[in-house]
Amino acid sequence: MNIFIEGIQGSGKSTAVNLIANADNRYICIREGDYSPIELAWCAYVNEEQYEEILRKYSSIRSLIENKTQAEGEYRVICYTQIITDIPGFHKNLEQYEIYNGRRGFEEFKSIIFKRYKNWYQDKMVSECALLQNIVEDLILYRDVPDDEIIEFYRELRDVLYDKEFKIIYLKSDNIRENVEIIRKERSDNQGNELWFPLMLEYFNKSPYALKRDLMGEDELISHFVHRQELELRICNELFPDRLVVLPSKDYHENDIQSVLG
Numbered sequence: 001m002n003i004f005i006e007g008i009q010g011s012g013k014s015t016a017v018n019l020i021a022n023a024d025n026r027y028i029c030i031r032e033g034d035y036s037p038i039e040l041a042w043c044a045y046v047n048e049e050q051y052e053e054i055l056r057k058y059s060s061i062r063s064l065i066e067n068k069t070q071a072e073g074e075y076r077v078i079c080y081t082q083i084i085t086d087i088p089g090f091h092k093n094l095e096q097y098e099i100y101n102g103r104r105g106f107e108e109f110k111s112i113i114f115k116r117y118k119n120w121y122q123d124k125m126v127s128e129c130a131l132l133q134n135i136v137e138d139l140i141l142y143r144d145v146p147d148d149e150i151i152e153f154y155r156e157l158r159d160v161l162y163d164k165e166f167k168i169i170y171l172k173s174d175n176i177r178e179n180v181e182i183i184r185k186e187r188s189d190n191q192g193n194e195l196w197f198p199l200m201l202e203y204f205n206k207s208p209y210a211l212k213r214d215l216m217g218e219d220e221l222i223s224h225f226v227h228r229q230e231l232e233l234r235i236c237n238e239l240f241p242d243r244l245v246v247l248p249s250k251d252y253h254e255n256d257i258q259s260v261l262g
Contacts, residue, residue, distance in 0.1 A: 001124065002164070003027070003260065004131040006232060007171030008225045009200070010183035011249040013128050016169060019257045020126050027261075029126045033081045035070045038120050039130035044078040044097035045112065051076040054094070061085050072116075100134055102142035102208065109138070110153070117160050131168065132232045140228065141207035147231050151238065158239045166243060169260055170236055173249035176225045182250075 003020060005013045014031070021029045033042040046054065051069070055062050061083065068079040080094040096103065099112055113135065139145040139153065173179050180197075187196035204210055204221045215224075236244045245260050 001262070002122065002166040003126045004166060004168045005126065005128050005171070006132045006168060006236075007129075007249060008173055008176055008179065008229050010176075010179035011171035011173050012252070013171060016171065016247075016252070016257060017126055017128050019254055020261065023254065023258055024124075024261055027124045027126050028122075029128075030130070031128050033079060035068075035077060035079050036127060036130060037122055038116050039127060039134065040077065040099050040112070040116075041129070041134045042079070042081040042098070044076075044080050044094045045099050046076050046078065046097050048074055048076065050097065051078075054078070057093075058085075058087060058090060061087065061090075100138045100142075102138065106143060114157065114160050117157065117164075120164065123165070132235065136228060136232060136235075140224075140231075141204065141209040144209050144212065147234075150231065151235060154235045154239055167260055168236055168240055168244050169257075170233065170244060170246045171249040171252070172233065172246050173229065176229065177222050179249060180222065180225070 005016045007013050017029050017031060020027055030036045030039070032039075035043070044054075055065060058065060064083050064085065065078060065080075068082050070077045070079075078094060078097075080091060083090070099109055104112070135153075136150065139150050145153070184194055184197045188194045201218065201221055204224060205216045210216065210220065210224075233246070236246075247256050
């Protein structure tokens with residue numbers, strides 16, 4: 001059995017992953033930025049030629065890059081956000097090789113995701129926001145795909161996943177604004193300066209979806225999260241009803257997690 005942990009930012013996904021890790025050490029817990037056979041958030045996805053070019057450009061940290069790289073056929077996955085370096089522009093440069101935020105054409109984007117899920121046969125893997133969050137954000141904010149077409153995207157993906165064993169734990173929030181306020185405080189430095197929220201707000205404000213509709217600011221971001229949660233739950237209920245467990249955000253317990261694990 002594999003577990004997908006999904007929900008809006010601040011819903012308690014990381015806590016759920018930690019609970020599973022503590023409950024059963026046979027599970028491999030993969031968080032954003034870790035190497036995953038299915039998810040590519042915070043990772044560069046490059047071909048061999050691009051990889052060699054990166055190694056030449058950053059030869060002084062070649063070994064660090066190689067240690068954070070996984071080969072997948074003719075492609076390389078570089079977990080670049082886990083590389084600690086003070087080389088100016090390194091992380092910004094490798095960011096361009098991510099697949100999200102409209103950086104790839106739609107057909108290439110879809111092909112990469114579907115191919116990696118098709119080739120995935122791992123067991124006892126726990127993934128944080130791999131099935132829904134990053135893909136749905138890309139489709140809404142950077143490709144302006146209507147909800148019904150996103151449903152069709154996931155209908156095709158469901159067919160790819162037909163022979164995989166998995167469950168989805170969705171952490172549903174009844175007060176998304178309150179969740180965001182909590183995570184704003186949690187992801188601040190010791191002086192109280194917010195680290196996460198300004199970046200999240202900029203990400204939303206500068207997205208093609210927001211720019212096209214002249215949307216900006218906290219209220220519009222919250223409205224987007226409300227819409228996204230409704231859409232993600234619709235995807236789960238319509239396409240994966242037999243795989244779905246919905247738990248209340250921030251109000252679930254270890255026993256709830258244990259019941260999913262069986």
